[in-house]
Amino acid sequence: MHDLQDNRLKILIITSVLVILGLIFLLSAGSMQAMQLGRQELYFFQKQLISVLVGAFVMYSAYRVPLDTWRKFVPIFYFGTLILLVAVFFYRPINGAHRWVLLPGFSLQPSELAKFTVILYLAHYLEKKEDKLKDFSKGFLPASIMLGMMGALILMEPDFGTTFLLITVLLAMFVIGGASVLHIGGMLGFISPILIAGMMMGYRKARLLNFLDPWQDSHGVGYQLIQSLIAVGSGGLWGKGLGNSTQKLYFLPEAHTDFIYAIIAEETGMWGALGVIVLFILLFYVMIKVAKMHTDKFKRLLTFGLAYCLIIQAILHVGVVGGALPTKGIGLPYMSYGGSSMILALFMTGVLLRSAEEAQRKEA
Numbered sequence: 001m002h003d004l005q006d007n008r009l010k011i012l013i014i015t016s017v018l019v020i021l022g023l024i025f026l027l028s029a030g031s032m033q034a035m036q037l038g039r040q041e042l043y044f045f046q047k048q049l050i051s052v053l054v055g056a057f058v059m060y061s062a063y064r065v066p067l068d069t070w071r072k073f074v075p076i077f078y079f080g081t082l083i084l085l086v087a088v089f090f091y092r093p094i095n096g097a098h099r100w101v102l103l104p105g106f107s108l109q110p111s112e113l114a115k116f117t118v119i120l121y122l123a124h125y126l127e128k129k130e131d132k133l134k135d136f137s138k139g140f141l142p143a144s145i146m147l148g149m150m151g152a153l154i155l156m157e158p159d160f161g162t163t164f165l166l167i168t169v170l171l172a173m174f175v176i177g178g179a180s181v182l183h184i185g186g187m188l189g190f191i192s193p194i195l196i197a198g199m200m201m202g203y204r205k206a207r208l209l210n211f212l213d214p215w216q217d218s219h220g221v222g223y224q225l226i227q228s229l230i231a232v233g234s235g236g237l238w239g240k241g242l243g244n245s246t247q248k249l250y251f252l253p254e255a256h257t258d259f260i261y262a263i264i265a266e267e268t269g270m271w272g273a274l275g276v277i278v279l280f281i282l283l284f285y286v287m288i289k290v291a292k293m294h295t296d297k298f299k300r301l302l303t304f305g306l307a308y309c310l311i312i313q314a315i316l317h318v319g320v321v322g323g324a325l326p327t328k329g330i331g332l333p334y335m336s337y338g339g340s341s342m343i344l345a346l347f348m349t350g351v352l353l354r355s356a357e358e359a360q361r362k363e364a
Contacts, residue, residue: 011349012353014286018283018335019052023048026045030043031045032250044337050339051343059349059350062347063353065354067355081117081150082149084101084113085153099111107339109340113340119306123302126177127177136183214229224252229322231259240267247263258329258336259321288304290356291307309348313332316330317331317333
């Protein structure tokens with residue numbers, strides 16, 4: 001029982017360390033990015049700090065909500081998220097994409113909320129339809145259509161990275177939830193051509209081709225990946241020291257968001273970069289341990305889905321930075337700059353903390 005009581009503390013400590021480290025590296029990487037935009041040096045750091053404080057309040061609020069209560073909010077989250085995903089197309093595009101709902105004083109990225117909505121909806125559905133999951137038309141197909149509409153809207157923004165992330169989470173939850181492997185394979189076969197077609201359109205095709213050989217267009221599409229690899233490689237074993245990144249000096253675009261891990265590797269070296277990976281692995285291990293403690297299918301799937309979403313996002317981010325995956329807009333949870341993503345990650349953490357507490361009570 002003593003070990004069970006530690007799970008909440010472990011989740012909270014690891015999360016706090018990642019957030020604090022994220023603020024430290026954002027202070028380094030974001031300062032140059034801010035000045036390049038004509039902003040005050042601490043602009044991004046101050047905005048992120050506010051997001052962390054808001055996120056901490058949201059995390060505590062989520063922690064206070066019993067897991068069973070979330071079942072009642074499934075329709076609200078689903079239709080609310082769907083409306084917001086449609087609303088983004090009524091706002092002007094930013095950098096060629098419709099991803100934000102612009103409100104006075106702040107902006108909201110609905111695709112971040114969609115991560116939690118997909119997990120909540122599917123956890124509830126897989127429990128509710130447990131006896132019909134092997135039936136394609138009555139069990140598997142309805143959920144696929146409902147979530148497919150959400151995925152299609154995100155893909156249209158366009159946000160290929162988040163779409164891919166949600167598909168991997170959806171497939172994993174279907175497998176864990178007991179859906180037919182044949183049905184899952186059929187859905188994968190249906191989705192794959194759409195994803196491939198999306199990857200071969202416009203700038204994504206150029207990114208994919210340059211991912212295979214970024215040096216063929218080193219001053220164009222391949223520039224960002226090359227600068228990322230330079231940052232990672234130049235860090236060596238021990239790094240250049242905190243604040244001493246060279247690539248943040250206007251060489252590496254989006255150093256404070258999509259490529260924050262490159263700055264971490266450059267400033268702290270291989271050991272520091274591996275340390276961050278270890279923290280995410282430990283966090284995932286504790287969360288999965290909590291999920292396995294639940295006999296209630298909804299609670300188990302909700303916990304697994306949230307844990308899986310966070311670790312897959314981290315893997316995708318590190319894979320892009322290291323050149324193992326094509327470049328896509330995927331931030332590092334708890335560490336990359338972004339108000340919506342930070343608040344959502346801490347909100348999900350609050351739900352996971354509640355899950356750990358309820359699992360502890362059950363075992364007591």
